[in-house]
Amino acid sequence: MFLKSARIKKELIHDFREYPFSIPFVRHLDELDLDAPITFFVGENGAGKSTLLEAIADQIGFNPAGGSTQNYQAFDVHKSDAALGEFIKLAWWPKVTNGFFLRAETFYQFASHVDETDRNGYRSYGGKSLHHQSHGESFFSLFQHRFKGNAIYLLDEPEAALSPTRQLAFLALLHDLLKEGNVQFIIATHSPILLGYPGARIYHFHENGVEEIDYEQTELYQVTSYFLQHREKMLADLFEDEEE
Template sequence: MVTTSSYLKHIDFHRRSYPHPNEYPFNLPSLKDLDQLKLHPAVTFIIGENGMGKSTLIEAIAIAWGFNPEGGTKNFSFASRETHSELHRYIRLVKTPYRPKDGFFFRAESYYNVASQIDKLDSEFSYSPPIRHSYGGKSLHEQSHGESFFATFMNRLGGDGLYIMDEPEAALSPLRQMAMLARIHELVVEKRSQFIISTHSPILMAYPNATLYWLTRDGLEVRKWQETDHYNIMKQFVNRPDMMMNELFNEKP
């Protein structure tokens, strides 16, 4: 087996250059005092509750690397709507001597737009093979939401790459999430890949030896998988569902 070679070491934040430090995105509690974010050579997770800045941070890293804000490869240049923040202008990606041969920014909320762009390019230009060939050979719009996600993970991510993902589990069943976990491991261990992932999935977070950054209103901290709210809430619910539902519905046991 071949172990991964990191492509990104860490991210520097130029806080003194923020134009409006009291405005979004620079005033996000989890990010406003952050100077540097070290990245694991294999898998780094960005986790936390909604509104803590996970997607904003992932987006900034992806754009700074050269990806389209809505997702896809560096060759994608479409824009459905300009909604990305300016954070990417105030960070510096510190790279290693290694250069990836592949890369992809997977963003669940705008993946429909990526699928539409692939169909559009295939219809307007005579690519040989067509772009959809790299995604399994079938239009992503002709598959269920979850199937199209999984087709990308299994076919488009070829290895020797930097893969940045924002909530990739959004349309996946628990079984598919476990299959994705296996795919990540294959790409890391056998095909020299590095992942940066924002997720709510306790299943994905279980990846061995990964770095987990927990974003809160008090800043950012490193946690173990078993120390996350996602893990503990799911564990409590599965082990004692009646008790949890009694609490949720304000009912006495």
């Protein structure tokens, strides 16, 4: 593995009431072990998953707006300044800077940047502009053609543009890359399908910090499983509550 851990440099933080230090995991977490081939971050919106992922990307040298070291700061997106970046320290085993940071919410801007700078006939993206592919196709073209071995990949909600079938295909792609043994993934997700990858480490971000949990303990699994088994009852209860 490459990235061993991430430590919060609390000695540099003067006021935990200010953002991003006000996010609960920052106050409660000292160090997070990341020495697994694939690590998932799960939790509610605002729990800090993306904030930590963005900070890690920044410290590796990836563009916090999305991309790699080759286009660091080549394009900018509002609210992509890696506010926590200088307040974390990464431990490596060994260090690697090959890879990519995917932010689903800024992928459109990244695709525009590729259109402006690509000189290789979009070889890393399936042979055509990402803007000339559907949203799901453009994501999968990136995964399929740009993701290689000897690299670390940080993915923030990669399922955003993928159908369930495409998510399964993405898992197969992950598996093929991981079999090579020289690739590492850290993924923030809301997908119970992606989260089901066997043997992955799962960290749950919540108001009391971060804890490692099993797949079946995740809210994503429990809510989805219950809904599929008791859809009519769950919807009836939900709509009844709304009517009241």
